Amino acid sequence: MDYIKRMEELVKLLKQYNYEYYVLDNPTVSDQEYDSLIRELERLEEEHPEHISKDSPTQHVGDYLKLDLDEIVHANQMMSLADVFNYQELREFDERIYKTIHQKVEYVCELKIDGIASTVHYEDGLLVLGATRGNGSVGENITKNCLTVRTLPKILKAPETLEVRGEVYMQKDVFDELNNERLKNNQSLFMNPRNAAGGSLRQLNPEITRLRKLDHFAYTLVNPTNYGIHTQYDVMNFLKSMGFNVNPHYKLCKNIEEVINYIEEFKEKRKTLNYATDGIVIKVNNLDLYDEIGYTVKVPKYAVAYKFPAEIVTTKLKDIIFTVGRTGMITPNAVLDPVLVGGTTVSRATLNNEDFIKSRDIRIGDYVRIRKAGEIIPEVVDVDLSRRDPSLLPFEMLTHCPECGMELKKRDNESEHHCVNPECCGRILEQLIHFASRVAMDIEGLGEKQMELLYNLGYIKDISDIYLLEQYRDDLLTLEGYGNQKVQNLMDAIKKSKENKLEQLIFGLGIRFVGSKASKNLTKYYHSIDELINAKYEDLIQIDDIGDVMANSIVDYFKNENHLKIIEKLKSYGVNPKSVVKEKEFLPLLGKTLVVTGTLESLSRDEANNLIEENGGKASSSVSKKTSYVLAGVNAGSKLTKAQELGISIITEKEFLEMLKK
Numbered sequence: 001m002d003y004i005k006r007m008e009e010l011v012k013l014l015k016q017y018n019y020e021y022y023v024l025d026n027p028t029v030s031d032q033e034y035d036s037l038i039r040e041l042e043r044l045e046e047e048h049p050e051h052i053s054k055d056s057p058t059q060h061v062g063d064y065l066k067l068d069l070d071e072i073v074h075a076n077q078m079m080s081l082a083d084v085f086n087y088q089e090l091r092e093f094d095e096r097i098y099k100t101i102h103q104k105v106e107y108v109c110e111l112k113i114d115g116i117a118s119t120v121h122y123e124d125g126l127l128v129l130g131a132t133r134g135n136g137s138v139g140e141n142i143t144k145n146c147l148t149v150r151t152l153p154k155i156l157k158a159p160e161t162l163e164v165r166g167e168v169y170m171q172k173d174v175f176d177e178l179n180n181e182r183l184k185n186n187q188s189l190f191m192n193p194r195n196a197a198g199g200s201l202r203q204l205n206p207e208i209t210r211l212r213k214l215d216h217f218a219y220t221l222v223n224p225t226n227y228g229i230h231t232q233y234d235v236m237n238f239l240k241s242m243g244f245n246v247n248p249h250y251k252l253c254k255n256i257e258e259v260i261n262y263i264e265e266f267k268e269k270r271k272t273l274n275y276a277t278d279g280i281v282i283k284v285n286n287l288d289l290y291d292e293i294g295y296t297v298k299v300p301k302y303a304v305a306y307k308f309p310a311e312i313v314t315t316k317l318k319d320i321i322f323t324v325g326r327t328g329m330i331t332p333n334a335v336l337d338p339v340l341v342g343g344t345t346v347s348r349a350t351l352n353n354e355d356f357i358k359s360r361d362i363r364i365g366d367y368v369r370i371r372k373a374g375e376i377i378p379e380v381v382d383v384d385l386s387r388r389d390p391s392l393l394p395f396e397m398l399t400h401c402p403e404c405g406m407e408l409k410k411r412d413n414e415s416e417h418h419c420v421n422p423e424c425c426g427r428i429l430e431q432l433i434h435f436a437s438r439v440a441m442d443i444e445g446l447g448e449k450q451m452e453l454l455y456n457l458g459y460i461k462d463i464s465d466i467y468l469l470e471q472y473r474d475d476l477l478t479l480e481g482y483g484n485q486k487v488q489n490l491m492d493a494i495k496k497s498k499e500n501k502l503e504q505l506i507f508g509l510g511i512r513f514v515g516s517k518a519s520k521n522l523t524k525y526y527h528s529i530d531e532l533i534n535a536k537y538e539d540l541i542q543i544d545d546i547g548d549v550m551a552n553s554i555v556d557y558f559k560n561e562n563h564l565k566i567i568e569k570l571k572s573y574g575v576n577p578k579s580v581v582k583e584k585e586f587l588p589l590l591g592k593t594l595v596v597t598g599t600l601e602s603l604s605r606d607e608a609n610n611l612i613e614e615n616g617g618k619a620s621s622s623v624s625k626k627t628s629y630v631l632a633g634v635n636a637g638s639k640l641t642k643a644q645e646l647g648i649s650i651i652t653e654k655e656f657l658e659m660l661k662k
Contacts, residue, residue: 587616
């Protein structure tokens with residue numbers, strides 16, 4: 001059926017866009033285009049709920065980048081916000097709230113800072129933990145780096161124990177200063193302040209983070225009613241009283257029309273600020289109404305983010321070039337006359353695929369209008385036909401791979417062309433780069449340029465050859481820029497990668513559709529690469545977030561004899577990690593969703609959530625009909641009340657620990 005194929009296509013596209021945004025800090029589509037696709041998928045899933053995929057992006061916030069940083073399970077989920085792009089959608093948001101609670105509400109408006117969402121924990125007034133949002137449920141421990149953020153207090157003005165969420169960002173003048181310094185040192189430039197802040201915050205060396213001069217705006221207090229606070233406006237005032245840096249432009253609005261007036265005021269004013277903003281966050285002021293207004297899986301219904309229209313400029317399209325990805329996908333890219341867009345110079349923009357180009361009738365030599373997608377990544381919007389030279393020829397898609405020359409194929413129901421030659425040098429090089437990248441095997445010293453050099457010299461032909469580079473040590477020493485110390489560091493990094501986790505190896509193999517999160521999920525059920533090789537489709541499909549398409553892709557990958565030979569070589573070179581996750585049959589909470597509320601006697605909330613995850617369960621921050629148990633401690637609040645109303649089983653800490661023993 002056509003709608004099933006469309007749902008699968010949307011899931012695939014949106015997962016890729018989520019990966020680019022959350023993991024790479026490098027989105028390739030605009031918020032408007034993403035929002036249009038997610039809404040289409042939501043509509044199809046509402047009409048055909050029996051076909052909702054377990055790994056549908058409507059069921060998850062995003063993804064997170066796993067470096068050598070500890071994972072932090074958020075006791076209270078860090079949710080995303082739904083986007084709106086015009087005043088009609090904003091008024092519809094207001095109407096939905098009225099229909100739900102049958103009363104008019106006030107709103108608090110805040111500038112949406114274009115930075116990295118984070119959460120910080122304080123005990124008795126001292127900063128003890130900092131973490132990224134990650135996928136909303138699990139983030140990264142960035143405590144040491146948070147201690148270097150200039151405007152984030154390390155000691156509060158009162159000895160309170162609390163959790164505060166906010167945005168880590170880089171000021172525009174700091175960004176310019178950083179890029180000027182990188183230019184002098186012949187280093188690649190950061191694309192924008194958000195990209196620079198994200199890379200800085202995830203540094204393994206906090207001294208590097210300190211030198212990047214990051215700043216912080218606080219905007220949310222977790223469990224504010226515990227502190228006697230019942231409005232968002234009072235939350236902001238409380239945060240200021242504790243010493244937090246709160247953006248000064250927040251405002252209490254009596255109705256949605258005042259919200260619109262606020263947005264109009266900041267459409268131009270925001271451009272004069274020394275930090276990047278990409279919208280306005282609108283929240284219902286009365287916190288006591290939040291549970292009644294409700295939540296979806298990903299977003300609260302009491303708040304939205306209004307996104308400013310992207311700046312659009314016109315420039316000339318000089319050429320269209322093509323790149324080959326590690327899966328063989330061919331991507332056309334626009335080569336442009338350099339032009340300033342949103343404060344940065346743009347000379348390249350993505351054209352996505354043949355259908356994208358032909359639907360807009362884009363031709364080489366045209367004057368095209370481009371914008372920053374989400375004010376980050378440049379994309380071609382359309383063509384200025386009034387300036388078209390009539391002699392320009394219509395676009396024709398490549399028929400053969402630009403790297404190996406093999407005829408390209410277009411799979412059924414897909415827009416992209418692929419090179420299906422497994423020996424294609426372009427595909428192989430991208431695979432090698434992916435394997436050694438930070439998000440996979442994290443081999444420092446094997447970046448894109450270094451890998452391309454070693455590949456072209458014939459030292460590395462497939463991923464297993466990385467572990468034989470020692471035999472080329474003398475040859476490496478003859479290369480420009482490769483001294484004794486650099487070569488030794490590279491050998492040490494390669495050796496260290498043998499100790500990586502199984503999930504890193506699985507992700508590094510580059511199995512189509514298998515991202516970092518799916519790789520980790522697989523290790524809960526398969527404890528070695530050999531077990532995964534022998535996995536059956538029927539078993540894979542039962543795993544959370546592993547849908548039909550991904551399960552088939554995994555099975556097909558390990559049917560390939562060449563893949564199996566490379567894996568055997570990796571094992572013989574000492575790359576054969578094992579998962580330490582408990583056996584599936586010994587996971588007492590498998591398939592159960594638990595919510596922790598109140599103060600436990602022997603466990604912190606993070607420790608309890610970790611135990612839930614380790615024993616096969618899902619740790620959730622909100623109570624719903626899908627909740628299996630609520631683990632209630634002392635001073636349990638509204639979550640306990642809601643669980644009682646829904647008839648959900650409530651367990652004590654003692655009962656919880658007994659369940660784990662079973």
